[in-house]
């Protein structure tokens with residue numbers, strides 16, 4: 152049996168629009184969406200199937216594909232648990248413009264956006280967002296439900312714990328560890344391990 156190319160989304164706002172564009176470009180059909188209520192804006196004319204906690208999702212979705220199309224890391228983690236509990240058919244959504252090494256490994260329900268580079272030996276967990284144009288260099292380890300923002304750069308061998316958010320255009324120097332739940336502000340430069348959980352910003356440029 153050939154695998155379905157029809158997708159049901161969970162969440163329908165700005166981040167979903169980006170995913171829909173990638174899915175359509177990659178030849179998928181988007182059947183519609185689940186969310187806690189019908190979206191006010193519906194730019195892709197999608198059918199609303201209800202709130203997943205209140206409808207029989209499995210009978211609606213059948214063996215078609217499901218995808219968590221929302222940006223909040225914690226809610227995405229909840230949706231992944233829902234997918235697992237109901238044994239729904241997950242997959243990796245890859246924009247055709249992404250560049251992924253043959254030795255990278257990516258787990259289901261992750262999104263690899265436009266112009267993203269994932270280099271050799273990197274391992275990407277479930278429900279991860281690699282947003283537009285970010286670079287994940289060689290042998291990085293990205294845990295579940297992390298969001299790497301647009302244009303951010305992880306140099307080689309960086310390890311990022313669960314549910315971290317790395318802001319747009321941030322840079323993380325090679326061989327560093329960022330523990331779970333950390334937030335890195337847009338444009339920040341990380342030059343040492345972040346073992347303590349917090350929101351981190353800035354780039355302390357000085358003459359050496």
Ligand SMILES: CC(=O)SCCNC(=O)CCNC(=O)[C@H](O)C(C)(C)COP(=O)(O)OP(=O)(O)OC[C@H]1O[C@@H](n2cnc3c(N)ncnc32)[C@H](O)[C@@H]1OP(=O)(O)O
Nearest residue numbers: 282300301317318319334335336337338339350351352353
């Ligand atoms: C497709 C997409 O849109 S994906 C999403 C991409 N978005 C991003 O990457 C944005 C990431 N978010 C940020 O950078 C945010 O500013 C955060 C999370 C770091 C902080 O947000 P908040 O807690 O709301 O902080 P707030 O805006 O109140 O700023 C607090 C202070 O930090 C400073 N600050 C905030 N962000 C940064 C930053 N990225 N770099 C340097 N300083 C910063 C502010 O200037 C302010 O300084 P002050 O107290 O001296 O006035």
